[in-house]
Amino acid sequence: MTNTTPSFSIKNWSEDDRPREKLLQKGRIALSDAELLAILIRSGNCDESAVSLSQRILASVANNLHELGKQSINDFMTFKGIGEAKAITIAAAMELGRRRRGEDASHKKKISSSSCVFGLMQPIIGELPHEEFWIVYLNNSNKILQTTQLSKGGITGTLVDVRLAFKSALQIGAVAIVLAHNHPSGTLVPSQADKDLTYKLKIAGESLDIKVLDHLIITEKAYFSFADENLL
Template sequence: MQEKLVPFSIKNWNQDDRPREKLLGKGKEALSDAELVAILIASGSKNESAVDLSKRMLASVANNLNALGKLSIKQLMAFKGIGEAKAIAIVAAMELGRRRRGEEALEKHKITSSTSVFELMQPLIGELQHEEFWIIYLNNSNKVIQKNQLSKGGITGTLVDVRLVLKNALEVGATGLILVHNHPSGTLKPSDADKQITKKLKTASESLDIKVLDHLIITESTYFSFADEAIL
């Protein structure tokens, strides 16, 4: 009769292989994604270590941390061994990582290319399941003064309050604007509404010597730039 194998608890592992001890002794870079998640959840179940449970969770999303970060508390709790407290810990850690990416992008301050706009805005809207339209206000050195959400849930010409956009531009002393919105569908092709909004804001801004420098359509992993494609 074949002996049934039961996974060892992390407590029975070699000290160098335990996630917490490994982080302390070798640094955070030495840990795999599963080991880092295992530290968050602290423990597994009777027949599964925290690392094995983390590996199983990651395997369900093709080992993609961005996909793991999109799982809801309810979806995480569907994994045996993950209760509400562990699910909340994972969601909180993923949200902190997303916010950190946004702050790191903002620290660059100066917009030098469409890529720098993407790095600034992707953490905010790239992974959303609904559309949002944002305005980035720049000074004459192309440094970010402010970024504001203009609309949420969809994009039509009626949602663009040109007066509000320009009023805020004058109040903060902006000389340049960059329009940004996301496409949850993943398509990068600008719609007729996208083009109309761009033309409407560009025409209105020119009368106040404020330039619309670009309009970016952002998805989870890439973007489309009106300026780069010479259709601004």
């Protein structure tokens, strides 16, 4: 008996419809998000092609690439046809994209406002599920010398070593710093611990003639600036 079961393999598609061939012939911009994701996972399952599977994965996050980047390895593996290797490939691609956005933002060398800091730091920490504390070190023209993660915490907070913060500032010749940390909960209200730490760093900086210009609390779409709210 002849097998009439349709094949969902991309190999059986028209060459113009194959994601990899389409990218080579027409360039990256010609591909949909699902087609780009299909290139990463390479194959679907016995019921659907790689593109169809990719469309379903994207639909699970309302076709939002930011939300896709937040998915865990286990989240991806809930889809039939996505094993550990494919899940890791997707997660790695999402992380590369996040880091690229961070590098693009860091090319804006001069910090002139709280919105500049948000543009710099949001791609780095705005979407993380845990809290991280970062310091942006500046010269006397407010140009970025270095952006450094000082600590990394769990879902509820992180610890900051004040001595380490200013040791790095002295080593690279910074005359000012901007503090930034994220709130995975999405709240923009500074806690008492946030206020206490800001004051502690401000006082420590004054003794070294290193000014704390601002402290930002960053979430996915917004930020709170201590300087803008006159809390410094």
